[in-house]
Amino acid sequence: MGVKSITTLLLLGLAVLSFVSKGMAQAEDIAVAADIAVVVSSSNPATTLSLGDLRKIFAGVKRSWPGGLPIKLVTRGAGCPERVALLKLLAMSEGEYKQYWTSQVFRGEADAEPLIVPSVGIQKEALNLFPGAISLVSVRDVKPGMKVIKIDGQMPGAAGYPLR
Amino acid sequence: MRKGGIRTRIQWALLVLAVGQASSGAQTASPSDQETIAQLVEQIKQLQQQDQDLLERIKILEARQPPASPVTESEPTGATVPQQSAEQTAPPPAPSPASHDWHDEHGVQFRGYGELDYKVLNQRQPELGTYGFVPGSQGNFYTGDFGLFLTSRLTDKTSVLAEMVFEEHDAQKYDVDLRRILLKYDYNDHLKMSFGRYQTDIGYYNWAFRSAAWLQTTADRPLVMEFASNGGLLPTQAIGVSVTGAIPSGKLGLNYVAEYGSSDTIRPDINGDGLFTDENNGNQTNVGLFARPDRLRGLQIGTSYYHDKISNFVLNGPSGAPLPPPPGSPGLSARFGQTIVNGYVVYAGHGIEFLNEGFLIRDAPLHLNYAVFDTPAFYSQLSKQIGRVRPFFRYQYVNASLNNFIYDDVGLRFGPSFGARYDLNDYIAFKAQLDHTTRSGGEPDLNGLRLQLAFTF
Numbered sequence: 001m002g003v004k005s006i007t008t009l010l011l012l013g014l015a016v017l018s019f020v021s022k023g024m025a026q027a028e029d030i031a032v033a034a035d036i037a038v039v040v041s042s043s044n045p046a047t048t049l050s051l052g053d054l055r056k057i058f059a060g061v062k063r064s065w066p067g068g069l070p071i072k073l074v075t076r077g078a079g080c081p082e083r084v085a086l087l088k089l090l091a092m093s094e095g096e097y098k099q100y101w102t103s104q105v106f107r108g109e110a111d112a113e114p115l116i117v118p119s120v121g122i123q124k125e126a127l128n129l130f131p132g133a134i135s136l137v138s139v140r141d142v143k144p145g146m147k148v149i150k151i152d153g154q155m156p157g158a159a160g161y162p163l164r
Numbered sequence: 165m166r167k168g169g170i171r172t173r174i175q176w177a178l179l180v181l182a183v184g185q186a187s188s189g190a191q192t193a194s195p196s197d198q199e200t201i202a203q204l205v206e207q208i209k210q211l212q213q214q215d216q217d218l219l220e221r222i223k224i225l226e227a228r229q230p231p232a233s234p235v236t237e238s239e240p241t242g243a244t245v246p247q248q249s250a251e252q253t254a255p256p257p258a259p260s261p262a263s264h265d266w267h268d269e270h271g272v273q274f275r276g277y278g279e280l281d282y283k284v285l286n287q288r289q290p291e292l293g294t295y296g297f298v299p300g301s302q303g304n305f306y307t308g309d310f311g312l313f314l315t316s317r318l319t320d321k322t323s324v325l326a327e328m329v330f331e332e333h334d335a336q337k338y339d340v341d342l343r344r345i346l347l348k349y350d351y352n353d354h355l356k357m358s359f360g361r362y363q364t365d366i367g368y369y370n371w372a373f374r375s376a377a378w379l380q381t382t383a384d385r386p387l388v389m390e391f392a393s394n395g396g397l398l399p400t401q402a403i404g405v406s407v408t409g410a411i412p413s414g415k416l417g418l419n420y421v422a423e424y425g426s427s428d429t430i431r432p433d434i435n436g437d438g439l440f441t442d443e444n445n446g447n448q449t450n451v452g453l454f455a456r457p458d459r460l461r462g463l464q465i466g467t468s469y470y471h472d473k474i475s476n477f478v479l480n481g482p483s484g485a486p487l488p489p490p491p492g493s494p495g496l497s498a499r500f501g502q503t504i505v506n507g508y509v510v511y512a513g514h515g516i517e518f519l520n521e522g523f524l525i526r527d528a529p530l531h532l533n534y535a536v537f538d539t540p541a542f543y544s545q546l547s548k549q550i551g552r553v554r555p556f557f558r559y560q561y562v563n564a565s566l567n568n569f570i571y572d573d574v575g576l577r578f579g580p581s582f583g584a585r586y587d588l589n590d591y592i593a594f595k596a597q598l599d600h601t602t603r604s605g606g607e608p609d610l611n612g613l614r615l616q617l618a619f620t621f
Contacts, residue, residue, distance in 0.1 A: 064350065070321060106313060108358070
C-alpha cells in the first residue's frame with residue numbers, strides 16, 4: 001500500500017468522521033430549534049409555569065396571572081410550528097380549536113378568540129403592548145424583549161422540555 | 165446554516181477527490197479525469213471564497229447589532245438556546261401600536277348564529293308549537309332562534325356581553341328576547357362577577373350550549389333544559405348577579421358558582437291546552453360546585469342547588485288573562501317553595517362527548533298542608549366525532565305528577581333520540597335527528613324527524 005493510498009484512506013476517514021460529527025451537531029441544533037418557547041412580556045414577573053397551567057391558559061380557563069393581571073393570548077396562524085405545538089398542547093385539531101373558541105365566546109367565557117398575529121415582529125409588538133400577553137414562539141425566533149419562561153422547571157433545549 | 169451547507173459541500177468534494185485519488189493508485193489518470201479533478205479543485209476554491217465572504221458579512225452585521233441579551237431568561241440555566249441570526253436580531257423598525265389593527269381590543273365584537281329547521285311530528289292531538297313549528301302539521305320549515313351576540317371590552321377587567329334573539333313563533337311572527345345582557349367584572353380567576361340578565365347555571369347544559377343551535381350536537385335541547393318560554397321545566401334565565409371562580413384546590417380543579425336574582429318566568433303548557441303558568445316568584449338563589457380534574461382532562465363533575473318561592477297563576481294563552489285556579493288546587497295566593505337539585509358528570513375530549521345530568525325538582529306549598537311534588541328528570545347523551553360527522557344518541561326522561569299544578573301538562577315523558585351532525589365547515593353544520601317520545605296518561609307516542617342547518621358568523 002503506497003503513501004498515496006494511505007493518505008487517501010486517511011482523508012477519507014477524516015471526511016467521514018467530520019461528516020458524522022457535523023451531522024450529530026446539526027441534529028442537536030435541530031432539536032433545540034424545534035423547541036417552542038413560551039414567552040411573555042418582559043415586565044411580567046412570571047418565571048415558570050407548569051404544563052397544566054399552560055394548558056389552562058391557552059384553553060382560556062385560567063384568565064389572569066397570579067397578581068390579577070389579565071392574560072392576553074397571542075397566537076400564530078394555522079400551519080405555523082407554534083400553532084402545531086399549541087394544538088398538540090390542547091390535544092385538538094384545527095377545526096376543534098376554532099369550534100372550541102367560538103363556544104367559549106358564546107358562553108361568555110371569553111370576549112374574543114385569541115389574537116392571531118402574522119409574524120414574529122408583530123408577536124413581539126403584541127407582547128410589548130399587552131403586559132399580560134403570553135405567546136408561543138419557535139426558539140430560533142426568540143427576540144430581545146421576549147421573556148422566555150420555564151415550563152415544568154425546564155427551558156427550551158433541555159432534555160424533556162415538553163413543547164416541541 | 166449557510167456556512168454549514170458550504171462545509172458539507174466541501175466535505176463531499178474532498179470525499180470525491182479522495183475516492184478519485186484512491187482509484188488513481190491502481191491506474192493512470194486519463195486526461196478527462198484530470199480535467200474533472202481540476203474542475204473540482206476550482207469549485208472547492210470558489211466555495212472557500214464564498215465561505216470567507218459570508219463570514220465577513222456576518223462579522224459586519226454583528227458589529228451593527230446593538231448589545232442585547234438574546235433571551236431574557238428567568239434564571240440562569242444550562243439550557244441551550246441557539247443564537248439568533250443577524251436578520252432576526254437586527255432591531256426592527258419600531259411600529260407604533262396604532263399601525264396595527266388592535267380594534268378588537270377596544271371595539272365591539274359582533275357575532276351571530278341562526279338556524280333553519282324542518283320538522284315532522286306525528287301528533288294526532290297537537291301539542292305546543294315552539295320555535296315556529298306549527299303544531300298538528302305534517303311538517304314545516306321554521307327558523308328557530310336567530311341571535312346577535314355582542315361583546316365589548318371596557319377596561320382590562322370589565323366587559324359587556326349582550327345577546328339578542330329573534331325567536332320565531334306561530335305564523336312566522338318574531339319576538340325579540342334580550343336573552344343575556346351582562347356587565348362583567350373579572351377581578352381574577354377566583355372572582356368573576358356578572359350583573360344583568362344571565363342564563364342560570366343550573367347544571368351543565370345551560371352553561372355549555374347557551375342559546376345557539378350551532379353549539380349543540382343535537383338539533384334541540386333536552387326537554388328539561390328547554391327554555392321556560394318554550395315549555396322547559398327549569399328557570400333558565402334570571403336577572404341579578406352571578407359570581408363564579410376557581411377555588412384553590414390543586415389538581416382537583418374546583419370551581420364555584422353563586423347566583424342571586426329574579427327568574428320571573430311565564431311558561432306555556434306543552435300539552436297544547438293554550439294555558440300559561442306565571443311563576444311570579446321571589447328571588448332565586450343558586451349555588452353550585454364543579455370540578456375539572458387535571459388528571460382526566462375533559463371530565464367535569466358538578467352539582468347545584470337552586471331555591472325560589474313561586475306562585476302558580478294560570479293565564480289564558482291568547483288573551484293573557486288570569487284564569488281561576490284548577491279545582492283542588494291551593495288557590496291563587498298559594499306559594500310554592502321550589503328547590504332544584506342537579507348533579508352531572510360530563511366528559512368532552514378526544515372527540516367524545518358524554519353528557520349525563522340528573523335533576524330533582526321539588527315543589528312544596530308554603531304555609532299549607534298540601535302535597536309535595538317531586539319531579540325527577542335526566543338525560544344522557546353520547547356522541548363521537550368521526551371526521552366531519554358526529555353521530556349521537558340521547559335518552560331523556562321527565563316524570564311530573566299529573567297532580568302537580570305547575571307541571572301537570574308534562575306528565576311522564578321519556579324516549580331516545582339519535583342522529584348525526586355533519587360539519588360542512590367551521591361555521592355551518594347540518595343535523596338530522598329522529599325522536600321517539602313515550603307519554604303517560606294513555607297519550608300516543610310521538611315520533612319526530614328534525615333536519616337542521618345551523619350556522620354561526
